[in-house]
Amino acid sequence: MMEFRTAFGSLSDYEKGHIEIIDDKPMHYTFSNVFEVAQKSAPWEKIAVAKNLENLIETIRAEGVSPWYTCAHDEFALAMDGEVEVHFVDLDPAQRVAPEKEGNVVLADAPSGPVMGYVVLKRGHQALLPANAAYQFRAHRASVLLQQALEGENTVYRWKDICYS
Amino acid sequence: MSNSAIYEPISNEIGYKSFKLGSFTFHRDEYFVYIEWPTKNGRMTHYISADAFLRAMMRDVAWGFFYYQVNFDHVFGTNNLYGKVEMFAGSFNETYTSQGLNLTETYETPEIMAVFKAILADWTNEGFDPFAAPRETGIAWMGRKNGDNAAAIGRDRETCKRMVGLPGDAPLRSDDRGYPVNPAFADVPQEAPEIHAAPGYEGRVFAINLFAYLSRSDVTWNPSISSVVKTNLFCPTTEEYILPIKHGNDRVEWFLQLSDAINWEIEDKTTGRPRAKVIMKPGDIASMPADIRHQGFAAKRAMLLVWENANPKVVELHNTGAIPPYPVAF
Amino acid sequence: MSAIPVAPGTALCRIGQMDDPGAQEYHAGASASVLVLREGERVTAYLNRCPHFQIPLNSRPAHFIMAGKGLLMCAYHSAVFRFSDGACVEGPCAGSQLTQVAIRLEGDLVVAA
Numbered sequence: 001m002m003e004f005r006t007a008f009g010s011l012s013d014y015e016k017g018h019i020e021i022i023d024d025k026p027m028h029y030t031f032s033n034v035f036e037v038a039q040k041s042a043p044w045e046k047i048a049v050a051k052n053l054e055n056l057i058e059t060i061r062a063e064g065v066s067p068w069y070t071c072a073h074d075e076f077a078l079a080m081d082g083e084v085e086v087h088f089v090d091l092d093p094a095q096r097v098a099p100e101k102e103g104n105v106v107l108a109d110a111p112s113g114p115v116m117g118y119v120v121l122k123r124g125h126q127a128l129l130p131a132n133a134a135y136q137f138r139a140h141r142a143s144v145l146l147q148q149a150l151e152g153e154n155t156v157y158r159w160k161d162i163c164y165s
Numbered sequence: 166m167s168n169s170a171i172y173e174p175i176s177n178e179i180g181y182k183s184f185k186l187g188s189f190t191f192h193r194d195e196y197f198v199y200i201e202w203p204t205k206n207g208r209m210t211h212y213i214s215a216d217a218f219l220r221a222m223m224r225d226v227a228w229g230f231f232y233y234q235v236n237f238d239h240v241f242g243t244n245n246l247y248g249k250v251e252m253f254a255g256s257f258n259e260t261y262t263s264q265g266l267n268l269t270e271t272y273e274t275p276e277i278m279a280v281f282k283a284i285l286a287d288w289t290n291e292g293f294d295p296f297a298a299p300r301e302t303g304i305a306w307m308g309r310k311n312g313d314n315a316a317a318i319g320r321d322r323e324t325c326k327r328m329v330g331l332p333g334d335a336p337l338r339s340d341d342r343g344y345p346v347n348p349a350f351a352d353v354p355q356e357a358p359e360i361h362a363a364p365g366y367e368g369r370v371f372a373i374n375l376f377a378y379l380s381r382s383d384v385t386w387n388p389s390i391s392s393v394v395k396t397n398l399f400c401p402t403t404e405e406y407i408l409p410i411k412h413g414n415d416r417v418e419w420f421l422q423l424s425d426a427i428n429w430e431i432e433d434k435t436t437g438r439p440r441a442k443v444i445m446k447p448g449d450i451a452s453m454p455a456d457i458r459h460q461g462f463a464a465k466r467a468m469l470l471v472w473e474n475a476n477p478k479v480v481e482l483h484n485t486g487a488i489p490p491y492p493v494a495f
Numbered sequence: 496m497s498a499i500p501v502a503p504g505t506a507l508c509r510i511g512q513m514d515d516p517g518a519q520e521y522h523a524g525a526s527a528s529v530l531v532l533r534e535g536e537r538v539t540a541y542l543n544r545c546p547h548f549q550i551p552l553n554s555r556p557a558h559f560i561m562a563g564k565g566l567l568m569c570a571y572h573s574a575v576f577r578f579s580d581g582a583c584v585e586g587p588c589a590g591s592q593l594t595q596v597a598i599r600l601e602g603d604l605v606v607a608a
Contacts, residue, residue: 004348004349004350004351004352004465004466005352006349006350006352006353006424006425006465007424007425007426007446007447007465008423008424008447009446009447009448014446014447014448015446015447016446016448016449017422017426017443017444017445017446017449018444019441019442019443019444019451020441020442020443020444021441022439022440022441022442023438023439023440023441024431024440024441027491027493027494027495028452028454028490028491029441029443029451029452029453029454029491030419030450030451030452030491030492030493031443031449031450031451031452032449032450032451033446033448033449033450034421034448034449034450035448036448049450050419050421050450050452050472050492051492051493052397052416052417052419052472052474052479052492053474053476053479053488055394055395055396055397055474056397057419057421057450057472073394073395074327074393074394075394076328076392076394076399078375080448086372088366088369088370090366102395114363115363116362116363116366116369116370117360117361117362117363117366117370118361118370119358119359119360119361119370119371119372120358120359120361121358121372122354122358123354123376124353124354124374124375124376124377124423125358125372125373125374125375125376126328126372126373126375126391126392127358127371127372128327128328128331128369128371128372130369133369146421148392148394148397148399149394149397150394150395150397159493159495160495163493163495165495
């Protein structure tokens with residue numbers, strides 16, 4: 001009977017792949033590693049690691065307590081390492097962003113509205129960040145989140161720093 | 166272009182039907198598929214191992230001809246024009262094109278789909294699953310015609326509206342639903358995330374174990390949507406052995422290696438010339454430009470997030486040169 | 496996400512101007528449209544959004560693919576839907592459903608209900 005060992009990466013233990021060029025440019029492959037990106041970023045920076053027009057995947061070093069965010073459309077958060085709580089508030093209409101606005105925003109003030117609850121994400125767990133809720137991340141130890149998002153005012157671009165070139 | 170027909174078996178001893186679509190004919194025997202087309206030098210025949218052909222055909226059928234180019238190998242394939250489909254031999258291989266020996270024909274989508282489904286149904290033997298890895302499905306593909314595997318080739322796909330597992334959306338996989346953990350992922354933790362929803366917020370406060378969901382996939386190289394943000398689609402999949410096609414997309418797509426490793430061979434989409442190899446390990450994320458074709462090699466079953474932009478407008482932006490074939494310049 | 500983009504009473508199209516069987520698209524704004532399907536005297540309407548990838552079923556304006564009696568095929572990845580109830584009977588999202596738009600007939604006119 002064959003035995004298999006599934007390999008995952010983590011902030012403290014990952015091995016980055018590489019590109020072997022025959023007739024091309026490394027830049028075309030926008031190649032980075034989310035654990036390396038999170039190692040080198042400050043907590044809660046939303047570093048773009050994938051972009052297709054307005055669509056984004058962001059890597060977040062989750063450590064401590066994040067700001068409160070909200071968004072007019074759904075988003076999702078996937079934990080790649082560690083443990084992250086996601087807390088939700090059902091935001092009063094006065095604090096919501098305009099329905100046509102794309103991308104999340106940081107709330108200027110503490111969210112007002114009923115407390116919705118929270119989830120606890122470990123590696124491989126994905127949470128819904130529902131439209132018009134306020135959400136906040138909390139991590140007791142450095143963890144890595146990916147966010148499925150649209151381009152917004154909080155996105156940070158560091159392609160030259162994070163990708164093979 | 167029409168004129169397809171299904172012929173009776175060319176040889177009772179072989180047992181497989183032969184097929185015709187436009188100027189192309191398709192035959193198979195115990196080991197091989199023979200694709201013929203007319204050229205200025207007479208009829209040309211191309212040979213593909215029948216298992217490789219059926220694995221590629223399974224993807225083309227299941228994905229409705231996918232996004233643009235599905236190459237079965239370095240010679241034969243299809244281009245999805247979204248309402249019509251081109252089928253070609255040698256048209257994206259510079260040796261064939263330089264010698265004028267290639268052929269491309271265009272068909273209405275329902276017509277070519279009907280012929281491809283008939284080929285797949287007749288040529289897939291009992292016990293062979295074109296969606297499975299060789300470790301799982303063995304050599305039932307070879308030899309004389311022996312029954313069929315309608316259940317494997319006619320699988321329903323589950324698509325979600327927001328996220329798999331959400332109440333009212335596509336369900337998660339479980340033992341009860343016929344999706345046990347694949348032996349290659351026996352060590353993947355299965356526990357669901359803790360959810361603490363206040364009364365009335367169940368379904369809005371929600372999370373799933375995506376890696377556990379993937380560990381229970383019964384197919385390989387078959388992306389399916391797990392979460393949606395407008396045109397931003399997460400389409401994770403589990404991969405083992407070789408991607409049965411060389412995919413030439415009409416838009417940029419991205420890969421995020423969730424577990425294990427996949428090595429990608431990259432060729433020019435038009436000529437077939439090798440361009441690069443991309444070796445990906447857990448946590449790696451890379452773009453596949455819109456002017457290449459890619460084929461992956463996974464020695465151990467691996468979890469891959471395929472990331473697609475479903476916006477139809479992006480194709481025209483690439484075709485007109487309004488945006489380059491790669492996503493970012495730096 | 497599945498909100499119907501047309502107000503009740505909106506005139507969508509005229510049956511007499513449709514092929515039989517036929518499909519016609521009513522544009523309800525920049526990013527949403529309603530698909531009206533006709534087979535004989537039977538008319539149904541759905542949000543023009545394929546459950547597979549949440550994009551319209553047609554890749555070109557006013558061009559829809561008939562896939563057999565009472566069946567419509569999505570141009571992008573060949574999912575096949577029944578006129579009568581919007582069910583996907585074949586293809587990459589088999590088992591899913593188009594979102595129905597309630598309509599009524601006022602003579603020849605198809606109107607959102």
